[in-house]
Amino acid sequence: MNSKHQYVELNDGHFIPRLGFGTYKPQEVPNSKTIEATKIAIEAGFRHIDCAYAYQVEEEVGLAIRSKIADGTVKREDIFYTSKLWSTFHRPELVQSCLEKSLKKLNFDYVDLYLIHSPMELKAMEKCKDAGLAKSIGVSNFNRRQLEMILNKPGLKYKPVCNQVECHVYLNQRKLLDFCKSKDIVLVAYGVLGTQRYKEWVDPSSPVLLDDPVLGALAKKHKRSPALIALRYQLQRGVIVLAKSLNEKRIKENIQVFDFELTAEDMKDLDGLNRNFRYVTFKLMADHPNFPLADEY
Known part of the structure; x- marks a missing residue:
């Protein structure tokens, strides 16, 4: 996993692995599953771990990473760890305390990337x-x-x-991606495989992304799974991809996204699937003045 082409340089000189492992899970899944899945991911070759204060699994993720450091699989500097500020800590004076809580749970000195959901906290983030x-x-x-x-x-x-x-084949964020590229900001995609499982966020009647016939046909053509086609599509557009799974077989399969390439025609077919469809609509926040989904992009 350490060859340079699998990393992207950020505008501050740090490098982010192009493929990340997502750790958000439905509430009914026990937290112990997260420890197990994160260890499997690191053993399989994932070096970018995406988490957040709000996921309530930072303790477990930290445990998994530290156990893989302890057994010599990785060093701390091999792991690119992302956390996110939760919305109850938006007041500038609370921002650092939220990050410190995350670091305490993880038992880390620093995170590699810290994200905010609202423009108000930037000054405190800089601190x-x-x-x-x-x-x-x-x-x-x-x-x-x-x-x-x-x-x-x-x-x-x-x-x-x-x-x-x-960001996924049904919502390819073309305009936002172009804008971000023009400003040297990397687009990181979540929900790349569709997110049916998150019942608290997603309408159960949403289309099942991985059942899409175009993905299915390309999967057959390349002798890969539809999930790998969906992940590869994003990588070839210059997007950083987060793949979530608690299933050992799928975690190991997802890392194989670097082993093949889609043709220009394949990419065009996948571009054609865009329908500006969102799985995660944040309906509860629609009245907020900073609600981001009211604009076209």
Whole structure:
């Protein structure tokens, strides 16, 4: 997993692995599953672990990473760990304390990337970077207008290195991706395989992404799974991809995304699947003045 082409350089000089392991899980799944799955992911070759204070599994993820450090599989600096500020800590004076809580749970000195969901916390995030608690800072679920608001902030010290958003073949975020590339901000995709399992967020009547016939046909053509086709599509567009799974077979399969390539025609077919469809609509937050999904992108 350590060859350079599997990393992308961020605008602050740090490197992010192109494929990440997502650790969000439905509440009914026991936390012990997260320890097991994270260990399997690291053994399989994942070096980018995406988590958040709100997922309530940082203790378990930290345990898994530390056990893989202890047995010599990895060193701390081999792991790129992302955490996110939760919305109850948006007041600037609370930002650092949220990060410190995460670090305590993880038993780490720093995180590699810390993300915010709202433009108000940027100053406090910059302080976390200055204090060495976060190597890089970025944003999540920002639209173009919100990104521009941050980029045009007087006295901006650190440009966000990334914007983590829902992105998959049904919502390919072409305009947002182009905008981010033009500003040297990396797009990180969650929900790449569809997110039916998150019952608390997703309408159960949503289309099952991995059942899409175009994905199925390309999977047959390349002798891969539809999931690998969906992941590979994003990598070839220059997107950082988060793959979530608690299943050992699928975790090991997802890392094989670097073993094949889609043709220009395949990519065009997959571009054609875009229908601006969101699995995660954040309906409960629709009245918030910073609600990001009201804009076109």
